[in-house]
Amino acid sequence: MRDVLSAVIGKTVRQAARLRGGGSALPGLVVEKLDPGFLSRVLGRLPYGVIAVSGTNGKTTTTKMIVEMLQARGLRVFTNKTGSNFSRGVVAAAIQECSLRGRLDADIAVLELDEAHAMYFIDRVKPRFTLLLNVLRDQLDRFGEIDTTAKLLQRIADATVEGLVVNREDRLVAAIGERTRERAGSASPAGRPEVREFGLSAALLSTFPSDDDFHATPLAEAAADDAPERPDADVTLVGLGDHEAVFRIEGEDHRTALKLEGLYNTFNAAAALATVRMALDAGPLPGRPARFRTADTDEALVAALAEVRPAFGRGEQLLLDGRPLELVLVKNPAGFRLGLASFDASGVDVMIAINDQYADGRDMSWLWDVDFGSLADEGVDTVAGTRAWDMALRLEHDDVPVGQVEEDLGRALASFRQRTLGEGEGEGARPRRIYCTYTAMLELRRALAELTDVEDIW
Amino acid sequence: MNIYGDRGNVLSLARRARAHGFAPRVVEVNTGDPLPEQVDIVVGGGGQDSGQGRVARDLAARADEIRILAADGAPMLMVCGLYQLFGHRFVTHTGDELTGIGVLDVETRGGDVRMIGNIVLDSDEFGEIIGYENHSGNTRLGPGSRPLGRVAQGAGNNPDDGFEGARTANVIGSYLHGSLLPKNPALSDFLIGEAARRRYGSFDPVAGVDETVRRARESAKRRPR
Numbered sequence: 001m002r003d004v005l006s007a008v009i010g011k012t013v014r015q016a017a018r019l020r021g022g023g024s025a026l027p028g029l030v031v032e033k034l035d036p037g038f039l040s041r042v043l044g045r046l047p048y049g050v051i052a053v054s055g056t057n058g059k060t061t062t063t064k065m066i067v068e069m070l071q072a073r074g075l076r077v078f079t080n081k082t083g084s085n086f087s088r089g090v091v092a093a094a095i096q097e098c099s100l101r102g103r104l105d106a107d108i109a110v111l112e113l114d115e116a117h118a119m120y121f122i123d124r125v126k127p128r129f130t131l132l133l134n135v136l137r138d139q140l141d142r143f144g145e146i147d148t149t150a151k152l153l154q155r156i157a158d159a160t161v162e163g164l165v166v167n168r169e170d171r172l173v174a175a176i177g178e179r180t181r182e183r184a185g186s187a188s189p190a191g192r193p194e195v196r197e198f199g200l201s202a203a204l205l206s207t208f209p210s211d212d213d214f215h216a217t218p219l220a221e222a223a224a225d226d227a228p229e230r231p232d233a234d235v236t237l238v239g240l241g242d243h244e245a246v247f248r249i250e251g252e253d254h255r256t257a258l259k260l261e262g263l264y265n266t267f268n269a270a271a272a273l274a275t276v277r278m279a280l281d282a283g284p285l286p287g288r289p290a291r292f293r294t295a296d297t298d299e300a301l302v303a304a305l306a307e308v309r310p311a312f313g314r315g316e317q318l319l320l321d322g323r324p325l326e327l328v329l330v331k332n333p334a335g336f337r338l339g340l341a342s343f344d345a346s347g348v349d350v351m352i353a354i355n356d357q358y359a360d361g362r363d364m365s366w367l368w369d370v371d372f373g374s375l376a377d378e379g380v381d382t383v384a385g386t387r388a389w390d391m392a393l394r395l396e397h398d399d400v401p402v403g404q405v406e407e408d409l410g411r412a413l414a415s416f417r418q419r420t421l422g423e424g425e426g427e428g429a430r431p432r433r434i435y436c437t438y439t440a441m442l443e444l445r446r447a448l449a450e451l452t453d454v455e456d457i458w
Numbered sequence: 459m460n461i462y463g464d465r466g467n468v469l470s471l472a473r474r475a476r477a478h479g480f481a482p483r484v485v486e487v488n489t490g491d492p493l494p495e496q497v498d499i500v501v502g503g504g505g506q507d508s509g510q511g512r513v514a515r516d517l518a519a520r521a522d523e524i525r526i527l528a529a530d531g532a533p534m535l536m537v538c539g540l541y542q543l544f545g546h547r548f549v550t551h552t553g554d555e556l557t558g559i560g561v562l563d564v565e566t567r568g569g570d571v572r573m574i575g576n577i578v579l580d581s582d583e584f585g586e587i588i589g590y591e592n593h594s595g596n597t598r599l600g601p602g603s604r605p606l607g608r609v610a611q612g613a614g615n616n617p618d619d620g621f622e623g624a625r626t627a628n629v630i631g632s633y634l635h636g637s638l639l640p641k642n643p644a645l646s647d648f649l650i651g652e653a654a655r656r657r658y659g660s661f662d663p664v665a666g667v668d669e670t671v672r673r674a675r676e677s678a679k680r681r682p683r
Contacts (some may be wrong), residue, residue, distance in 0.1 A: 154462055356681055362576060363590050364678075365635055368466025386681065389674035393640055397469050407671075407677065 003042070006035040007098055039091050040124045042098060047288035048108035050125055051279060054118055055133025055173070056149060057335055058268045061260065062133060063112040063286065065272035065308045070108060072304035073280065074173045078106035090121065108279065122159035129282070130160040130193075131275040133268065135172045136332045146172065154179070160193050163278045165271065168199035168233050169208065196278055198270040199233035201248075204210065204240065208267060208338070231437050235274040237267055247273060247302060254302045259309050261317075262328070262342040264335065269305055276301060318448060323420060323429035327444065330435050331360070333369035340437060345374050351382040351418040353409060353440035354391045360437040364390045372398040379403065381420060384412030385440050409443045417451075464503025464537060470639040471501065474646040477665035486497025489516035497527055498653040504593075504635055510548075514556045517543050521559040528561045531591035533628040533652040535645070537638065541624070542566040542595055544644075562624045562631050563602030566595040569616070575683035577612030577634060579622050584644040586610075588678050589634030591622075599624055606632050612683065628652045641675050643667055645681070673682075 043050050053063045056081045067077045080093045090111055098104045113121055135149050150172040157180050159166050166177035174197070181195045200208060232248055239246030239255065245257045245266045258266060277298070318325045328343065330336040364387050372395055379401035383392045388407045395402055403419065406412035422430055436444060465584075468484055475482040485494045489512055517540075523676070528534065541562070542548045550557040551568035572594045579587040587607050596616035599605060606616070606623025614622035616631070623632035630645070632638065638647050647663055654661035 362681065362683075363574075363592065365466065365590060365637055368464075368469065368637060368640070388672060389677045390637065390641075393670045393674040394466075397466075397473055397640065405673070451525065 002035055002396070003038070003103070004101055006038045007095060007101065011039070011095060036124070039094065039121075042094050042104050043078075043109050043125050045288075046078070046104065046106055046109055047284040048279060048282075049128030049285060050109045050111060052111055052113050052118070052121075052127035052156060052160070053133070053274060053275075054113045054130070054153060055167075056136045057331065058133050058264055058271075059112040059114075061265050062131070062268040062272050063110055065260075065269055065305060066110050066131075066258045066275055068308045069272060069276045069301055069304045070110065070279070072300070072307075073106045073276075074106060078104055078109040080111050099277065107284070109364040113156065118156050122156055127156070127160050128285075129163040129275065129279050130156055131165045131271055132157065132173045132176060133271055134167055134170045136334050137424070150176065157193075158183075161194065162192055162282060163194045163232070165196050165198060165274045165278055167271065168197040171206065190427070196274055197233040198235045198267075198274040199237070200267065200270075201236055201238040202229050202238060207240065207263060225336045233270075233274070234277065235270045237270045240266060245269065249273070249277070249298045249337065252298070254298060254303045256306045258306060261326075261336050264342075269308075273298075273301060273305065315429075320417065320432065320448065321429075324431040326431065326433045327441055327450070328433060328435045329438065329441055331438060333366045336366075336370040336435070340372070340374050343379060343433060347430060348378070349416070349430055350375065350378070350380045351384060351412070351416045352380055352391055352395075353412065353434060353436040353444060354383075354387045355409075355437045355443075356384040356385075356387045357439040360439050366389060367394045370394075372400050375400045381387070382406065382412050382416040383407050384416075385437065390413075402432075409440060410447050413444060413447050464501075465636060466637050467501055467503070467535065467537065467639040471499065471646050471649065474639070474643055474665060475588045475650050478647075478650055478654075479664055482651070489513060493523060495518065497532060499528070499649050500524075500532065500534040500536075500659060501532070502540030502544075504540065510539050510543070510556065513539065514543055514548075514558070517538040517559055518557065518558075524559060525561060528627055528629050531652065533649040533656075534630065535639070535649060536562075536629070536631045537635050538593060538633055541615065541633065542597065544629065544631050545597065545624070546600075548595065548647050561587065561629055562626050563600035564597050564615075564631065565597075565600070566597040569594050569596040571617060573613035573617065573633070575612055576678060576681050577605030577614070577622070577683075578610040578679055579614070579634075580610050581607035584642065584648065586675075586679075587622075587634065587638075587642050587645065588675050589632075589638045589641065591633045593633045595633075597624070597658060602626055603631075606630055620623050637678075641678060 051066060053066065054060050063079060067079045070077050071379055078094070078097060080090045094104060132153050135146055135153065146379065153173065154176050157176050164180050167173045177195045177197060180193060184191050184193055184195070236248040237245060238248045238253060240263065241256050244255070246253050247270055258269065260266065260269065282424065318327070328338050328339045354367070356364060367390060375395070376399050380395060381394065381403040383402055383405045385391070386405065386407060388405050392402050392405045404415065406415060420430070420432060434444060460662065472482045472484055487493060492524045500553055536544045543558045544562045545558045545564035545566055546560045547558055548566045549568065551570065574592045575590070577589055581587055584607070598616060599621065603624040603626045605621035606625055609620050609622050614620060622634070623630060651661040651663065
């Protein structure tokens with residue numbers, strides 16, 4: 001009965017909120033107040049339980065990969081795809097999708113959990129499986145310390161019932177895996193939760209520098225070729241190409257094309273594969289039938305992965321003036337560094353938009369840990385955003401020529417467009433690329449949507 | 459220690475030194491490495507709490523060497539974690555104590571409040587200093603150090619006394635990390651000038667403040683905490 005009441009109330013609030021143009025989390029707020037147990041009851045009935053995805057970077061795209069691979073296996077998946085990764089956002093999404101009886105028409109939930117708000121969530125719902133991606137250095141002004149973030153992720157791991165997937169190459173996340181394994185070994189007779197890793201081959205390590213490596217000498221890169229090969233992880237990324245990757249799973253190499261952009265997403269694809277494998281190996285909880293095709297193979301999973309498109313604003317491609325315009329989200333030094341390494345700097349008109357709104361993080365220090373030397377040859381046409389001048393100063397230190405600096409994003413975009421119109425259109429025209437922080441990306445997308453000839457080419 | 463963009467201070471100092479006509483050489487000194495024979499300027503950064511113990515032990519082993527350099531007037535800039543360890547001691551909020559090398563007359567206690575945000579200081583010697591602070595340590599100054607500046611916007615050494623940083627002889631400690639030197643060429647010029655005077659007996663500044671620096675300072679100053 002409570003389910004029915006909460007569902008009806010939530011849906012009513014949602015209607016009301018929509019009429020007055022309100023936020024998507026409001027129904028969640030109301031139902032959480034009236035019925036704090038709603039979320040755990042609704043999610044607690046799912047045959048496959050809940051997969052939680054956390055870490056500082058790549059949650060949205062990785063969640064999308066997991067969801068689409070599970071859907072390709074025939075599972076009905078509930079996810080917080082509105083991008084509202086706070087608990088109330090999850091409740092709001094559940095209200096939206098559940099029936100008037102308060103039942104969710106799904107076999108499994110895959111939820112992206114913000115490191116901080118995850119605490120609120122795990123107090124109510126214990127994830128059956130958890131994927132921990134990384135502890136990178138953005139948002140430090142929100143969480144203060146890398147070590148603090150790692151402790152929050154540890155608590156999610158501690159709340160996980162059945163299986164934990166960790167990044168073997170991230171020192172802090174790997175340590176959480178080790179501690180969980182020790183704890184499971186001694187305390188739990190079933191050895192739960194089981195811990196699995198995703199990782200990189202030794203040869204690829206230098207391609208994915210960690211924050212710890214930023215001041216390592218080029219020696220580390222030279223040594224990588226001779227680095228001893230370690231045992232394979234559950235899923236190991238062993239090969240990289242242009243929109244192509246090779247994943248090693250149980251000794252077998254799977255080469256696949258990818259629609260995703262960027263090295264990071266390719267590594268996160270290994271994370272998604274390991275997580276989906278773990279959930280499918282475990283199967284539905286006892287006594288809860290689910291729609292699940294059992295005959296599929298790792299080959300089929302990889303094939304489903306190949307079809308996943310980037311999440312909004314993550315290496316997204318639009319068409320403007322008949323030529324591609326690429327939006328690359330950058331939030332921290334490792335991400336920016338990989339963004340620069342992932343995309344060829346030649347033959348492209350580049351804009352960089354750096355905001356320091358709350359959601360971006362106000363601390364601009366991180367720009368000093370990115371090497372912008374690869375942009376020196378062709379320069380950056382436009383630098384924009386609330387911290388455009390910080391960015392320009394940073395580029396100056398790496399001898400990167402800057403065409404113009406314009407703090408106002410709308411004006412900067414219009415001017416960037418005019419200045420780079422050039423000659424040709426369509427095939428062969430110079431593509432444009434914009435590296436942007438989170439709120440700059442949102443603002444640019446709004447501005448782009450008002451330009452009539454913008455269309456999504458994917 | 460290498461997080462919070464401290465690399466920016468080194469990059470910027472080297473660039474500024476070149477603009478003044480010098481040919482700087484940057485030498486990284488990691489834990490256990492010997493100091494180079496000729497030391498003109500020493501720059502130190504901040505790191506996460508877990509790295510601080512290792513750095514403290516390393517610093518203790520080379521304390522005499524650094525004290526002699528400091529007493530001789532060698533200019534130094536110590537940010538965040540190393541600012542704390544250049545003081546007498548750092549007592550964490552759990553009561554653990556790290557012994558510093560006492561070059562600066564300051565003492566730090568771990569606090570419950572994290573002081574985070576854009577910060578603006580007034581300083582008689584360096585004018586307006588603009589940066590970003592991120593620390594939970596409360597630092598208090600003894601009579602042997604004077605503050606780097608008065609806080610115009612932000613927290614500073616602790617939530618109470620309105621001062622930021624510390625200065626003894628030519629050694630400066632500060633919680634302003636990352637982009638401190640790029641946006642504050644007056645501080646770079648102080649370090650370069652003192653180094654030049656110590657080594658050559660004189661300093662003739664030639665670099666001015668360019669438009670990009672001026673605009674970056676302006677926009678940083680306007681931003682919310």
